[in-house]
Amino acid sequence: MRDIARALTTPEFPRVRVGIGRPVGRQDPADWVLSPFGKDERANLPILVSDGADAVELLVEEGLLSAQQKHHAPR
Numbered sequence: 001m002r003d004i005a006r007a008l009t010t011p012e013f014p015r016v017r018v019g020i021g022r023p024v025g026r027q028d029p030a031d032w033v034l035s036p037f038g039k040d041e042r043a044n045l046p047i048l049v050s051d052g053a054d055a056v057e058l059l060v061e062e063g064l065l066s067a068q069q070k071h072h073a074p075r
Contacts, residue, residue: 014064016055016071018048 005011023032037045051071059067 014059014067016052016059016067018052 001011004013020033023029055067055071058070
């Protein structure tokens with residue numbers, strides 16, 4: 001993120017974030033994020049990547065508010 005902010009000369013830019021779930025028990029969140037995907041997570045990865053790509057396209061084509069309203073809404 002620092003390299004992107006440096007290249008854009010600002011830390012203020014829209015981004016698409018993907019939820020990572022919650023660590024089990026008292027597991028360190030850093031360890032959780034860096035651990036390999038589980039079987040169920042791997043199975044859902046194509047959908048997650050597709051949804052993320054759709055959110056990026058909408059962000060570029062229609063702007064932040066439209067992308068937030070469609071992709072950040074509770075399911």
